[in-house]
Amino acid sequence: MGLKDIISPFYVWKRALEKPFTHPSPLTTRPGSDRYRGFHQNDMHKCIGCGSCETICQNAAIDLVHVDGIETTEADSGLRPKIDYGRCCWCGLCVDICTTASLTMSNEYTWVDADPEVYRFIPGADEKSWNDTDKGYRRAEGYNLLETERVDMDMTLGDDGIKSFMEVIHGYTKEQAMAEAMRCVECGVCVATCPAHMDIPDYIKAIREDRLEDALELLYRTNPMPATCGRICTHRCETVCALGHQGDPVAIRWLKRYIIDQFPAEKAIAQLEQEFEDNGLKVAIIGAGPAGLSAAYYLVRLGYNVTVYESQNKAGGMIRYGVPYYRMPEDIMDDEVTVIEKMGVILKTGIKIGRDLLFEKLMHDNNAVLMATGFESPYELSIPGEHHSRVISGIDMLDDIANGKSVEVGNVVAVIGGGNVAFDAARTARRLGADVCIYYRRRIEDMPADSEEIHEAQAEGVKIIVQSIPVHIEDNNGSPRMIWNRAEMVDQGPGKRPKPVLIQGASETADVDTIITAIGQASDYDYIPESMSGRIHFNKTRVATERLGQTAETKVFAAGDIVNSRGDAISAIADGYRAAKGIDAYLTTKKGEK
Amino acid sequence: MNSLIKRLKMQFDVEEQTQRSNLSFINATALQLPALLTHLRDYEKYTQLIFLTAVDRIEDNQFQLTYMLADESSQNNIGVRVRIDRENAVMTSIAHLWHHARTYQQELREMFGIDFPGSPGVNDNFILEGWEEIPPMRRDFDTREYSEKTYFPRPGRSTTHPRTAMKAVDPDYPELPLMKGRVK
Numbered sequence: 001m002g003l004k005d006i007i008s009p010f011y012v013w014k015r016a017l018e019k020p021f022t023h024p025s026p027l028t029t030r031p032g033s034d035r036y037r038g039f040h041q042n043d044m045h046k047c048i049g050c051g052s053c054e055t056i057c058q059n060a061a062i063d064l065v066h067v068d069g070i071e072t073t074e075a076d077s078g079l080r081p082k083i084d085y086g087r088c089c090w091c092g093l094c095v096d097i098c099t100t101a102s103l104t105m106s107n108e109y110t111w112v113d114a115d116p117e118v119y120r121f122i123p124g125a126d127e128k129s130w131n132d133t134d135k136g137y138r139r140a141e142g143y144n145l146l147e148t149e150r151v152d153m154d155m156t157l158g159d160d161g162i163k164s165f166m167e168v169i170h171g172y173t174k175e176q177a178m179a180e181a182m183r184c185v186e187c188g189v190c191v192a193t194c195p196a197h198m199d200i201p202d203y204i205k206a207i208r209e210d211r212l213e214d215a216l217e218l219l220y221r222t223n224p225m226p227a228t229c230g231r232i233c234t235h236r237c238e239t240v241c242a243l244g245h246q247g248d249p250v251a252i253r254w255l256k257r258y259i260i261d262q263f264p265a266e267k268a269i270a271q272l273e274q275e276f277e278d279n280g281l282k283v284a285i286i287g288a289g290p291a292g293l294s295a296a297y298y299l300v301r302l303g304y305n306v307t308v309y310e311s312q313n314k315a316g317g318m319i320r321y322g323v324p325y326y327r328m329p330e331d332i333m334d335d336e337v338t339v340i341e342k343m344g345v346i347l348k349t350g351i352k353i354g355r356d357l358l359f360e361k362l363m364h365d366n367n368a369v370l371m372a373t374g375f376e377s378p379y380e381l382s383i384p385g386e387h388h389s390r391v392i393s394g395i396d397m398l399d400d401i402a403n404g405k406s407v408e409v410g411n412v413v414a415v416i417g418g419g420n421v422a423f424d425a426a427r428t429a430r431r432l433g434a435d436v437c438i439y440y441r442r443r444i445e446d447m448p449a450d451s452e453e454i455h456e457a458q459a460e461g462v463k464i465i466v467q468s469i470p471v472h473i474e475d476n477n478g479s480p481r482m483i484w485n486r487a488e489m490v491d492q493g494p495g496k497r498p499k500p501v502l503i504q505g506a507s508e509t510a511d512v513d514t515i516i517t518a519i520g521q522a523s524d525y526d527y528i529p530e531s532m533s534g535r536i537h538f539n540k541t542r543v544a545t546e547r548l549g550q551t552a553e554t555k556v557f558a559a560g561d562i563v564n565s566r567g568d569a570i571s572a573i574a575d576g577y578r579a580a581k582g583i584d585a586y587l588t589t590k591k592g593e594k
Numbered sequence: 595m596n597s598l599i600k601r602l603k604m605q606f607d608v609e610e611q612t613q614r615s616n617l618s619f620i621n622a623t624a625l626q627l628p629a630l631l632t633h634l635r636d637y638e639k640y641t642q643l644i645f646l647t648a649v650d651r652i653e654d655n656q657f658q659l660t661y662m663l664a665d666e667s668s669q670n671n672i673g674v675r676v677r678i679d680r681e682n683a684v685m686t687s688i689a690h691l692w693h694h695a696r697t698y699q700q701e702l703r704e705m706f707g708i709d710f711p712g713s714p715g716v717n718d719n720f721i722l723e724g725w726e727e728i729p730p731m732r733r734d735f736d737t738r739e740y741s742e743k744t745y746f747p748r749p750g751r752s753t754t755h756p757r758t759a760m761k762a763v764d765p766d767y768p769e770l771p772l773m774k775g776r777v778k
Contacts, residue, residue: 059741066759079759189757
């Protein structure tokens with residue numbers, strides 16, 4: 001080692017008084033590239049708190065927490081992701097899986113702080129300098145971990161559909177159902193929205209894993225009419241499905257149907273049959289519609305002796321007599337009832353309470369009575385001439401068809417109304433060979449009918465005239481002539497439905513062979529004896545009950561359309577479940593008092 | 595690159611997939627690989643090994659190795675793909691062809707558990723000192739489970755399942771089940 005080697009390190013000292021060659025500026029502000037994966041951003045109003053980010057995170061860096069000012073609603077859990085940056089590895093999977101695309105990453109990556117706790121925060125909720133930047137990692141166009149399109153359902157639509165009463169929707173095959181089940185992210189937002197709170201993510205998972213026996217039991221835990229709901233349910237669950245934000249919601253209703261399609265009645269019975277201890281208590285149920293059958297099923301499982309009285313010849317209520325075969329085949333309905341009956345429910349059909357058997361006797365012979373009689377008396381139009389012999393109600397027509405009677409509607413039919421009954425009647429008339437036109441007082445978007453029914457009806461050639469109000473009906477050589485008036489929608493102020501108002505002089509005439517009315521139904525409470533009338537209270541047309549269905553007459557419960565205003569099958573089924581729970585609670589307490 | 599592929603097909607049993615005009619992939623067998631790479635390096639000017647990596651094709655019970663070579667003069671790249679058995683994951687070393695291949699092979703040994711007998715230092719620690727689990731890039735390695743087991747959660751962490759939070763929507767949310775079910 002020479003002298004030079006020893007003193008050379010000291011040469012740098014000569015630069016001690018010079019300015020540094022390095023520029024500090026680029027080192028302090030060096031932005032990440034445009035698609036850099038930096039700190040997260042979350043659009044708080046787009047996010048629904050589905051938790052897919054938490055599920056996919058391989059580092060367990062994400063928790064879902066409540067945030068001030070974000071309420072839990074039917075389509076939003078009210079939770080938001082909170083990220084622990086001590087664990088985050090910036091892989092971006094949470095952004096890729098986000099069902100609403102609310103979660104993104106900014107390109108900001110520099111942040112120094114002595115307090116480690118600040119590196120755990122709720123993106124979007126806390127003020128951060130990068131909250132509004134449009135740079136950073138977003139899911140690339142065309143790249144999606146989620147399957148946005150649902151598996152197509154095979155259907156017989158249009159001209160082929162109206163040739164017969166064969167079922168329009170064919171149902172999923174195993175491959176189709178498994179593919180569709182794969183789309184679910186198991187967030188469970190749908191469970192609360194379903195009136196019966198069915199275990200939706202669990203049964204979809206069971207389909208995915210091909211555990212169909214488990215899937216069946218999951219269905220019957222909350223709903224003893226899965227074949228019905230797999231077909232005609234109003235599927236509110238699908239309206240809040242997380243997948244619906246960027247594509248089609250998961251076909252929850254059809255997946256349910258797929259499960260029950262694999263279980264003919266005997267197989268379902270074998271799977272569901274259990275020993276029940278008879279508790280010696282008797283419950284009578286009036287009406288074998290969805291509410292009555294549902295309550296009966298759960299009461300039997302709790303050990304009660306249950307008898308259901310039905311005025312029609314067969315059980316099923318509005319599902320059997322109001323829904324045509326092309327939506328709900330007769331044999332499927334029979335199977336559904338058979339399963340419930342085989343669980344130990346005694347069914348007495350053709351017995352009308354108040355006529356064949358008195359309500360008082362039911363009260364005397366049973367420990368509790370459940371009224372589940374539904375809404376089956378059609379509303380009248382209340383216009384002159386409506387008692388013409390060729391003016392029939394949609395409900396009566398569907399009822400006659402279901403009872404095997406022949407119904408003649410002629411070549412030209414006018415249907416009045418915009419609900420499911422109107423569409424069922426219209427599509428049935430198409431199948432009987434008629435040209436059909438639906439007259440509805442409001443707009444298509446105001447129709448209470450399911451949008452699928454509207455589309456299917458249009459595909460089958462049903463015409464729809466909206467904003468049309470019938471004003472009177474005349475006789476035209478034995479056929480009805482309907483005089484109707486065009487209406488305009490008049491705004492009723494914020495938050496209120498616009499109202500149809502007749503336009504002066506815009507009157508039109510329709511010569512038809514049959515007019516079918518379907519503007520809604522009411523209940524018929526004639527079976528309630530006068531001696532009890534003071535003890536059962538009403539809210540307008542509905543029976544007033546407490547939350548588990550109990551009326552002011554403590555021994556009497558009520559469920560279904562006569563209680564809830566939703567008026568769909570699934571709400572009636574949920575009501576039946578609640579009433580079963582209410583009756584059980586009431587009789588258990590009563591037994592304890594003795 | 596088409597003429598190159600044609601020439602290769604005359605000497606080797608290879609299948610080809612072209613991705614871009616200057617990038618092709620060919621599938622070869624493990625036995626052929628050393629000869630094929632030597633040929634590409636010495637006769638076709640693919641003198642540079644850009645990287646060597648693996649994909650866990652767990653469904654096929656195989657690993658897929660990709661050797662990416664470059665011809666600097668033409669700026670063309672060729673990827674040579676080889677499938678090897680996943681259970682007995684052993685592959686011939688190419689450290690004699692490119693010295694730096696030893697580093698890739700050492701990494702693959704650690705991350706996927708693929709052995710390259712004879713590759714210098716192949717069994718030395720790469721980055722995972724004291725690793726006792728199955729190799730972490732194997733797809734049957736449960737990253738989440740490892741993460742939860744290994745790293746302590748920060749105090750004060752708690753989470754709510756959306757389904758539980760949703761119960762607030764319906765005050766009458768029924769407690770389930772009403773019947774004694776047998777669902778597992």
